[in-house]
Structure formats: structure tokens, C-alpha cells
Amino acid sequence: MDKQNLLTIGNLSKQTGVHIKSLRYYEQLGILRPAHTDPDTGYRYYTLSQIPVVDAIRACTFLDIPLKEFTSFLTEDQQRIHYKKLISHGTMLAHQKIRDIQEKLHLLEKFQKQMDRMEGLRRHEGQTVHALPEKYCWTAPYAGKQHSTDYNVLITNMFDDINRNELRLGAEAGLLSFHRSSGTERFLYVEVEATKRDARQLKEVVRLPAASFLCSIRKESDIGKAPLVFPELFAQEYDKIIMETELFSGDYDVVHPKFELRCSLPPEGK
Secondary structure, three states: OOOOOOEEHHHHHHHHOOOHHHHHHHHHHOOOOOOEEOOOOOOEEEOHHHHHHHHHHHHHHHOOOOHHHHHHHEOOOOOOEOHHHHHHHHHHHHHHHHHHHHHHHHHHHHHHHHHHHHHHHHHOOOOEEEEEOOEEEEEEEOOOOOOOHHHHHHHHHHHHHHHHOOOEEEEEEEEEEEEEOOEEEEEEEEEEEOOOHHHHOOOOEEEEOOEEEEEEEEOOOOHHHHHHHOHHHHOOOOOEEEEEEEOOOOOOOOOOOOEEEEEEOOOOOO
């Protein structure tokens, strides 16, 4: 074969600005096949018309389009590039990134509000009343404490379940207990944003209505001590929601974390 009009892999690298290792990787993926490989030396040669193919591959890299998908934008003979399809796909991915970033910003804003509330709680000595909004929580039966092996394993599995159901995380997680005349139920909970009706119908998702809570800072996790922490409230007969969540303030103590224990106040008129 006449190699006069062919480019060595080194020349192709110089003319495209793509490292030789990357060009070889493109070959391994099957998206940039050499026009000729010398059977004696193993040297690879390319044509000038393959430079636009390299440019299109770089466009995919820039747009974060997986290179394994590049063949869908290229004819089998590598003579035509479907740029309209490539740009359309890149636009779709870019919009998805924007949505993902907006979701992360939304979650960060919720975390910031939660930290501000918790820092305010720490500045006040004794118990304080806080009005908390409606929440949707992904729950699993659990009667233990936070920061235990069982807790860590269960909450990890819950995060996986939440992700599989394509739900967005909220800003809280911890322990949840319902004290009713019929008995007590205890759970581990992770706050989620169940904006869709289908999500609210999942058996794991529990709605907590907006309510006022008496809140107390604790040095250890033990939601079972709520009757001792809030004796006046437990002396009254009404259905209670007890929540325990870790205090995430601006300076988090990993050795001696603190917890917020909450008990819902009686409904108005009781």
C-alpha cells in the first residue's frame, strides 16, 4: 500500500492534539480503526479524512457522551458523521446535567436551612418549641440506636432503595416513633421528596403532617427515653410523633455527636 498520503499515529496525534495513548484507546473501542496496519512492523496509518472523526470523538468527550456510544453517530465505513444526532444527544445530556445540578442546589439549600435551625437550637438552653413542615419519609422498622452496625447497614440499604425508586433525598434522617393508645411503633427514617402521587403510595413512604415539636438536645442516641425527657407531654393522652435526628451544625464533632430529640405537641384544643 502507498503510504505517501497516510498519516502515522504520531502525525495524527500532532495534527489533532490527541495523545497517542488516546488514539490507541479509540481503536480498542472500535471507533477509530486505522486505514492501514503494516503487517511487518505493526505500525498504524490513518487518512486525512479521519481527522474529522477524531474531532467528533473529542466533541463526544467534551459533551460527556460515553465513547462506547460513538458508533451510533458514525456510519459503518466511518465515512459519514451524524452530527445532528450527536448534537441532539449532547443537548439532552446537558439539560439532564442542569436538572441534576438544580436538584443538588435544592438539597444543599435544605441542608443549610436545617443547619441554621440546629445552630439556633444549640444556642438556646433547655427545651424549645419548633414548628416543622410536612415531611415524607422512607421508613423501615428499627428499634435500635443511631451509630450502630445495624443502623449503618439498614440506612445504606434504604438509600439504595430510595435511589432505585428515583426519589430525591430530603435533609433529614434518624429515628422515628409513633406513640398511640394502641401501642408504639419504631422506625428508621430518611426524608424524601415524594412529589408524585405514585411515590406517596409506596408502603415504605410515611407522611408526617406539619406540627409543632418540643425539642431537646441529647448527648446520646436513645429515642426510647422520650417519656423521661418529655414527662409532661407523655402525661397527656394524645397520639405522639417522636423523632431523633443527629445535630449537623457548622462544626461537627465526629467523636461526640449530639442528637435532637423531638416530641409533637398536643393538637390545639386538647
